[in-house]
Amino acid sequence: MMLYLGADHAGFHQKEALKRFLTTRKIEFADLGTDSDAPVDYPLIVEKVIEAMDLKADQAIILCGSGQGVAIAANKFEGIRAAVCWDEKVAKETREDNDSNVLALPSRHIQDEQAIAIAQIWLTTEFTNEERHTRRINEITKLERRER
Amino acid sequence: MMLYLGADHAGFHQKEALKRFLTTRKIEFADLGTDSDAPVDYPLIVEKVIEAMDLKADQAIILCGSGQGVAIAANKFEGIRAAVCWDEKVAKETREDNDSNVLALPSRHIQDEQAIAIAQIWLTTEFTNEERHTRRINEITKLERRER
Numbered sequence: 001m002m003l004y005l006g007a008d009h010a011g012f013h014q015k016e017a018l019k020r021f022l023t024t025r026k027i028e029f030a031d032l033g034t035d036s037d038a039p040v041d042y043p044l045i046v047e048k049v050i051e052a053m054d055l056k057a058d059q060a061i062i063l064c065g066s067g068q069g070v071a072i073a074a075n076k077f078e079g080i081r082a083a084v085c086w087d088e089k090v091a092k093e094t095r096e097d098n099d100s101n102v103l104a105l106p107s108r109h110i111q112d113e114q115a116i117a118i119a120q121i122w123l124t125t126e127f128t129n130e131e132r133h134t135r136r137i138n139e140i141t142k143l144e145r146r147e148r
Numbered sequence: 149m150m151l152y153l154g155a156d157h158a159g160f161h162q163k164e165a166l167k168r169f170l171t172t173r174k175i176e177f178a179d180l181g182t183d184s185d186a187p188v189d190y191p192l193i194v195e196k197v198i199e200a201m202d203l204k205a206d207q208a209i210i211l212c213g214s215g216q217g218v219a220i221a222a223n224k225f226e227g228i229r230a231a232v233c234w235d236e237k238v239a240k241e242t243r244e245d246n247d248s249n250v251l252a253l254p255s256r257h258i259q260d261e262q263a264i265a266i267a268q269i270w271l272t273t274e275f276t277n278e279e280r281h282t283r284r285i286n287e288i289t290k291l292e293r294r295e296r
Contacts, residue, residue: 039280043287068231068242069284075223076291083216084232090257094216109238132187136217139191143224 003029003123004060006049008042008070010107011063017112018061018119027123046073050102055079060102061119067106074102078144081137086110088121095125097133151177151271152208154197156190156218158255159211165260166209166267175271194221198250203227208250209267215254222250226292229285234258236269243273245281 003022007015012034022029032048034040042064049060062070067084074082082102083094086109094100103122105115127133151170155163160182170177180196182188190212197208210218215232222230230250231242234257242248251270253263275281 041280041284041287043284043291047291066231066238066241066245068229068238068246068248071219072223072229072231072246072248073288073291075220076288081216081220083214083220086234086238087257090214090216090234090254093214097214098216098220100216100220106238108241109235132189136189136191139189140221140224143191143195143221 001057001059002054003027004049004052004058005029005031005062006045006060006070007034007063007107008045008065009034009037009039010065011070011105012037014105014107014112014115015063018063018115021116021119042069043073046070050074050077050080053101055101058101059123061105062102063105063107063115065106065108067104067109071102071104074104079141081140085118085122087114088117091118091122092125095122096128099127099133099137149205149207150202151175152197152200152206153177153179153210154193154208154218155182155211155255156193156213157182157185157187158213159218159253160185162253162255162260162263163209163211166211166263169264169267190217191221194218198222198225198228201249203249206249207271209253210250211253211255211263213254213256215252215257219250219252222252227289229288233266233270235262236265239266239270240273243270244276247275247281247285
Protein backbone atom coordinates (compact mmCIF):
# COMPACT_ATOMS: atom_id res chain seq x y z
CA MET A 1 0.00 0.00 0.00
CA MET A 2 1.29 3.45 -0.93
CA LEU A 3 0.07 6.76 0.46
CA TYR A 4 0.17 9.52 -2.15
CA LEU A 5 0.24 13.19 -1.19
CA GLY A 6 -0.74 16.18 -3.28
CA ALA A 7 -1.48 19.83 -2.52
CA ASP A 8 -1.91 23.13 -4.27
CA HIS A 9 -0.11 26.27 -3.06
CA ALA A 10 -2.66 26.82 -0.27
CA GLY A 11 -2.05 23.31 1.06
CA PHE A 12 1.70 23.16 0.49
CA HIS A 13 2.88 24.07 4.02
CA GLN A 14 0.39 21.71 5.67
CA LYS A 15 1.54 18.90 3.36
CA GLU A 16 5.09 19.47 4.63
CA ALA A 17 3.85 19.23 8.23
CA LEU A 18 2.05 15.97 7.36
CA LYS A 19 5.24 14.60 5.81
CA ARG A 20 7.16 15.26 9.03
CA PHE A 21 4.48 13.34 10.98
CA LEU A 22 4.47 10.43 8.50
CA THR A 23 8.27 10.21 8.58
CA THR A 24 8.25 10.09 12.39
CA ARG A 25 5.70 7.26 12.26
CA LYS A 26 7.67 5.46 9.51
CA ILE A 27 4.65 5.57 7.19
CA GLU A 28 5.83 5.39 3.58
CA PHE A 29 4.50 8.08 1.23
CA ALA A 30 5.05 9.56 -2.22
CA ASP A 31 4.80 13.34 -2.54
CA LEU A 32 3.55 14.40 -5.99
CA GLY A 33 3.74 18.15 -5.31
CA THR A 34 3.42 21.04 -5.29
CA ASP A 35 6.80 21.98 -3.83
CA SER A 36 6.33 25.69 -3.05
CA ASP A 37 3.62 28.24 -2.36
CA ALA A 38 3.68 29.52 -5.94
CA PRO A 39 0.13 29.23 -7.39
CA VAL A 40 -0.73 25.97 -9.15
CA ASP A 41 -4.05 24.59 -10.41
CA TYR A 42 -5.40 21.95 -8.02
CA PRO A 43 -7.08 19.77 -10.71
CA LEU A 44 -3.68 19.11 -12.31
CA ILE A 45 -2.16 18.01 -8.98
CA VAL A 46 -5.19 15.81 -8.24
CA GLU A 47 -4.96 14.20 -11.68
CA LYS A 48 -1.30 13.22 -11.02
CA VAL A 49 -2.18 11.77 -7.61
CA ILE A 50 -5.21 9.75 -8.70
CA GLU A 51 -3.51 8.40 -11.82
CA ALA A 52 -0.62 7.16 -9.66
CA MET A 53 -2.96 5.23 -7.34
CA ASP A 54 -3.59 1.51 -7.49
CA LEU A 55 -7.25 1.64 -6.42
CA LYS A 56 -7.14 -1.83 -4.88
CA ALA A 57 -4.55 -0.85 -2.28
CA ASP A 58 -3.47 2.79 -2.26
CA GLN A 59 -4.74 5.84 -0.43
CA ALA A 60 -4.12 9.55 -0.89
CA ILE A 61 -4.25 12.77 1.08
CA ILE A 62 -4.88 15.91 -0.95
CA LEU A 63 -4.94 19.48 0.32
CA CYS A 64 -6.18 22.87 -0.83
CA GLY A 65 -7.52 25.99 0.90
CA SER A 66 -11.06 24.75 1.52
CA GLY A 67 -10.56 21.07 0.64
CA GLN A 68 -13.47 21.40 -1.79
CA GLY A 69 -11.60 21.90 -5.06
CA VAL A 70 -9.34 18.88 -4.63
CA ALA A 71 -12.24 16.67 -3.43
CA ILE A 72 -14.54 17.65 -6.32
CA ALA A 73 -11.75 16.96 -8.84
CA ALA A 74 -10.82 13.62 -7.23
CA ASN A 75 -14.42 12.40 -7.10
CA LYS A 76 -14.65 12.78 -10.88
CA PHE A 77 -12.48 9.64 -11.13
CA GLU A 78 -14.02 6.17 -11.16
CA GLY A 79 -13.36 4.25 -7.95
CA ILE A 80 -12.45 7.36 -5.94
CA ARG A 81 -14.38 8.34 -2.83
CA ALA A 82 -12.80 11.55 -1.55
CA ALA A 83 -13.99 12.98 1.79
CA VAL A 84 -13.42 16.54 3.01
CA CYS A 85 -12.65 16.22 6.73
CA TRP A 86 -12.45 19.06 9.24
CA ASP A 87 -12.34 17.00 12.44
CA GLU A 88 -11.48 13.52 13.68
CA LYS A 89 -15.08 12.42 14.14
CA VAL A 90 -16.01 12.91 10.50
CA ALA A 91 -12.70 11.31 9.42
CA LYS A 92 -13.56 8.16 11.38
CA GLU A 93 -17.12 8.11 10.06
CA THR A 94 -16.17 8.42 6.39
CA ARG A 95 -13.70 5.54 6.64
CA GLU A 96 -16.24 3.33 8.45
CA ASP A 97 -19.30 4.16 6.31
CA ASN A 98 -18.03 5.34 2.89
CA ASP A 99 -14.72 3.42 2.70
CA SER A 100 -13.22 6.73 1.52
CA ASN A 101 -9.88 6.17 -0.19
CA VAL A 102 -8.89 9.82 -0.50
CA LEU A 103 -8.74 12.32 2.37
CA ALA A 104 -9.17 15.98 1.41
CA LEU A 105 -7.96 18.52 3.97
CA PRO A 106 -9.11 22.17 4.13
CA SER A 107 -5.69 23.68 4.89
CA ARG A 108 -6.83 27.27 5.41
CA HIS A 109 -9.51 26.18 7.90
CA ILE A 110 -7.57 23.85 10.20
CA GLN A 111 -4.27 24.04 12.05
CA ASP A 112 -1.45 21.64 11.12
CA GLU A 113 -1.90 19.75 14.42
CA GLN A 114 -5.58 19.24 13.59
CA ALA A 115 -4.69 18.05 10.05
CA ILE A 116 -2.27 15.51 11.54
CA ALA A 117 -4.86 14.27 14.07
CA ILE A 118 -7.43 13.87 11.26
CA ALA A 119 -4.94 12.02 9.03
CA GLN A 120 -3.95 9.71 11.87
CA ILE A 121 -7.57 8.67 12.57
CA TRP A 122 -8.40 8.37 8.87
CA LEU A 123 -5.33 6.19 8.16
CA THR A 124 -6.04 3.80 11.03
CA THR A 125 -9.82 3.38 10.77
CA GLU A 126 -11.15 0.38 8.84
CA PHE A 127 -14.28 0.21 6.67
CA THR A 128 -17.02 -1.62 8.60
CA ASN A 129 -17.88 -3.77 5.58
CA GLU A 130 -21.55 -3.75 6.65
CA GLU A 131 -23.98 -4.77 3.95
CA ARG A 132 -25.89 -1.46 3.89
CA HIS A 133 -22.67 0.51 3.38
CA THR A 134 -21.34 -1.84 0.71
CA ARG A 135 -24.69 -1.62 -1.11
CA ARG A 136 -24.54 2.19 -1.13
CA ILE A 137 -20.95 2.19 -2.39
CA ASN A 138 -22.03 -0.15 -5.20
CA GLU A 139 -24.80 2.32 -6.06
CA ILE A 140 -22.15 5.05 -6.38
CA THR A 141 -20.21 2.77 -8.74
CA LYS A 142 -23.36 2.45 -10.87
CA LEU A 143 -23.60 6.26 -11.06
CA GLU A 144 -19.99 6.36 -12.30
CA ARG A 145 -20.68 3.85 -15.06
CA ARG A 146 -24.01 5.14 -16.34
CA GLU A 147 -24.30 6.43 -19.91
CA ARG A 148 -23.21 10.03 -20.46
CA MET B 149 -33.87 28.99 -10.88
CA MET B 150 -35.08 26.07 -8.76
CA LEU B 151 -33.55 24.88 -5.51
CA TYR B 152 -33.81 21.10 -5.12
CA LEU B 153 -33.59 19.40 -1.73
CA GLY B 154 -32.69 15.80 -0.98
CA ALA B 155 -31.69 13.92 2.17
CA ASP B 156 -31.30 10.42 3.47
CA HIS B 157 -32.79 9.35 6.80
CA ALA B 158 -29.92 10.94 8.76
CA GLY B 159 -30.54 14.30 7.06
CA PHE B 160 -34.35 14.14 6.99
CA HIS B 161 -35.08 16.26 10.10
CA GLN B 162 -32.54 18.92 9.13
CA LYS B 163 -34.08 19.10 5.65
CA GLU B 164 -37.44 19.84 7.30
CA ALA B 165 -35.81 22.65 9.34
CA LEU B 166 -34.29 24.05 6.13
CA LYS B 167 -37.71 23.97 4.45
CA ARG B 168 -39.23 26.04 7.26
CA PHE B 169 -36.44 28.60 6.79
CA LEU B 170 -36.84 28.68 2.99
CA THR B 171 -40.62 29.08 3.30
CA THR B 172 -40.19 32.02 5.69
CA ARG B 173 -37.80 33.64 3.20
CA LYS B 174 -40.16 32.88 0.29
CA ILE B 175 -37.40 30.92 -1.49
CA GLU B 176 -38.99 28.39 -3.86
CA PHE B 177 -37.80 24.80 -3.53
CA ALA B 178 -38.66 21.26 -4.60
CA ASP B 179 -38.25 18.51 -2.01
CA LEU B 180 -37.35 15.17 -3.60
CA GLY B 181 -37.26 13.19 -0.33
CA THR B 182 -36.81 11.31 1.82
CA ASP B 183 -39.94 11.94 3.85
CA SER B 184 -39.20 10.06 7.09
CA ASP B 185 -36.31 8.75 9.15
CA ALA B 186 -36.69 5.23 7.77
CA PRO B 187 -33.37 4.15 6.22
CA VAL B 188 -32.85 4.95 2.53
CA ASP B 189 -29.76 4.75 0.31
CA TYR B 190 -28.29 8.21 -0.27
CA PRO B 191 -27.04 7.54 -3.84
CA LEU B 192 -30.64 6.95 -5.01
CA ILE B 193 -31.83 10.25 -3.49
CA VAL B 194 -28.85 12.10 -4.97
CA GLU B 195 -29.54 10.61 -8.41
CA LYS B 196 -33.13 11.94 -8.31
CA VAL B 197 -31.97 15.40 -7.27
CA ILE B 198 -29.18 15.76 -9.82
CA GLU B 199 -31.28 14.41 -12.69
CA ALA B 200 -33.96 16.99 -11.88
CA MET B 201 -31.49 19.89 -12.07
CA ASP B 202 -31.05 22.19 -15.03
CA LEU B 203 -27.30 22.73 -14.63
CA LYS B 204 -27.42 26.18 -16.21
CA ALA B 205 -29.64 27.61 -13.49
CA ASP B 206 -30.53 25.28 -10.65
CA GLN B 207 -28.92 24.56 -7.30
CA ALA B 208 -29.41 21.80 -4.76
CA ILE B 209 -28.92 21.15 -1.07
CA ILE B 210 -28.34 17.52 -0.10
CA LEU B 211 -27.97 16.11 3.39
CA CYS B 212 -26.69 12.95 5.04
CA GLY B 213 -25.00 12.11 8.36
CA SER B 214 -21.48 13.23 7.45
CA GLY B 215 -22.27 15.03 4.17
CA GLN B 216 -19.62 12.83 2.50
CA GLY B 217 -21.81 10.15 0.95
CA VAL B 218 -24.17 12.58 -0.79
CA ALA B 219 -21.28 14.79 -1.98
CA ILE B 220 -19.27 11.87 -3.39
CA ALA B 221 -22.35 10.57 -5.25
CA ALA B 222 -23.27 14.03 -6.58
CA ASN B 223 -19.74 14.76 -7.81
CA LYS B 224 -19.91 11.66 -10.03
CA PHE B 225 -22.25 13.65 -12.31
CA GLU B 226 -20.89 15.84 -15.08
CA GLY B 227 -21.28 19.55 -14.34
CA ILE B 228 -21.82 19.04 -10.61
CA ARG B 229 -19.52 20.64 -8.06
CA ALA B 230 -20.77 19.56 -4.64
CA ALA B 231 -19.15 21.05 -1.53
CA VAL B 232 -19.40 19.65 2.01
CA CYS B 233 -19.77 22.68 4.28
CA TRP B 234 -19.53 22.70 8.08
CA ASP B 235 -19.40 26.48 8.61
CA GLU B 236 -20.28 29.75 6.92
CA LYS B 237 -16.70 30.63 5.99
CA VAL B 238 -16.16 27.52 3.88
CA ALA B 239 -19.65 27.94 2.35
CA LYS B 240 -18.75 31.44 1.16
CA GLU B 241 -15.35 30.32 -0.13
CA THR B 242 -16.70 27.42 -2.18
CA ARG B 243 -19.27 29.63 -3.90
CA GLU B 244 -16.66 32.31 -4.65
CA ASP B 245 -13.83 30.01 -5.77
CA ASN B 246 -15.39 26.72 -6.96
CA ASP B 247 -18.80 28.01 -8.17
CA SER B 248 -20.25 25.02 -6.30
CA ASN B 249 -23.79 24.30 -7.46
CA VAL B 250 -24.63 21.69 -4.82
CA LEU B 251 -24.33 22.18 -1.06
CA ALA B 252 -23.82 19.02 1.01
CA LEU B 253 -24.61 19.32 4.72
CA PRO B 254 -23.26 16.97 7.43
CA SER B 255 -26.49 16.73 9.44
CA ARG B 256 -25.13 14.70 12.34
CA HIS B 257 -22.26 17.15 12.85
CA ILE B 258 -24.04 20.52 12.80
CA GLN B 259 -27.09 21.95 14.54
CA ASP B 260 -30.11 22.96 12.45
CA GLU B 261 -29.41 26.66 13.13
CA GLN B 262 -25.87 26.18 11.79
CA ALA B 263 -27.20 24.37 8.70
CA ILE B 264 -29.56 27.28 8.03
CA ALA B 265 -26.77 29.85 8.46
CA ILE B 266 -24.55 27.88 6.05
CA ALA B 267 -27.37 27.56 3.48
CA GLN B 268 -28.16 31.27 3.72
CA ILE B 269 -24.54 32.30 2.99
CA TRP B 270 -24.14 29.68 0.27
CA LEU B 271 -27.37 30.74 -1.49
CA THR B 272 -26.46 34.44 -1.49
CA THR B 273 -22.75 34.33 -2.39
CA GLU B 274 -21.80 34.80 -6.04
CA PHE B 275 -18.95 33.14 -7.94
CA THR B 276 -16.11 35.66 -8.35
CA ASN B 277 -15.70 34.78 -12.03
CA GLU B 278 -11.94 35.36 -11.70
CA GLU B 279 -9.88 33.91 -14.52
CA ARG B 280 -7.83 31.57 -12.30
CA HIS B 281 -10.97 30.07 -10.78
CA THR B 282 -12.71 29.67 -14.15
CA ARG B 283 -9.57 27.99 -15.55
CA ARG B 284 -9.54 25.46 -12.68
CA ILE B 285 -13.25 24.70 -13.11
CA ASN B 286 -12.60 24.10 -16.82
CA GLU B 287 -9.81 21.69 -15.83
CA ILE B 288 -12.34 19.76 -13.69
CA THR B 289 -14.65 19.60 -16.74
CA LYS B 290 -11.77 18.07 -18.72
CA LEU B 291 -11.37 15.40 -16.01
CA GLU B 292 -15.08 14.58 -16.35
CA ARG B 293 -14.83 14.13 -20.11
CA ARG B 294 -11.61 12.14 -20.36
CA GLU B 295 -11.66 8.60 -21.74
CA ARG B 296 -12.57 5.87 -19.28
